[in-house]
Amino acid sequence: MGTLFNKSIDKANSSNSQPNFITTVNQLNAFDMIYIYHHIQEGTDLELFQEEQHLNGDLVYKVMYKTYHLGFVRISNFLKHEYASIELMHAKVFSLSKEKYLPTKSLDISIEPNKMKLVS
Numbered sequence: 001m002g003t004l005f006n007k008s009i010d011k012a013n014s015s016n017s018q019p020n021f022i023t024t025v026n027q028l029n030a031f032d033m034i035y036i037y038h039h040i041q042e043g044t045d046l047e048l049f050q051e052e053q054h055l056n057g058d059l060v061y062k063v064m065y066k067t068y069h070l071g072f073v074r075i076s077n078f079l080k081h082e083y084a085s086i087e088l089m090h091a092k093v094f095s096l097s098k099e100k101y102l103p104t105k106s107l108d109i110s111i112e113p114n115k116m117k118l119v120s
Contacts, residue, residue: 021079022094028070028104033071039065046092046093054074058076058080092110094108094109095107
């Protein structure tokens, strides 16, 4: 298990010296993922658009692949203050779990700090 964790950290940190923020996409089967799951693989570029803010201050981002809505990412706790003013972020698919000929079960994305963009 330690080896798998170390490989994941090395994979996340291979592109830059700052650590990436890795999170899971929620509600995969509720939107367009069931139609385009065969196009998504590790390293695929995604965009995150800020959708709403929950009453407790948690941020919700819509995850998009080109024009397809894949699901939502929720950012809470200490990170929400850093991301509050960011409306558009770029991410890459970090890992995915699926069975042959079936839609994706889980999707983890890696948000790179240097690829966050402020929109005014």
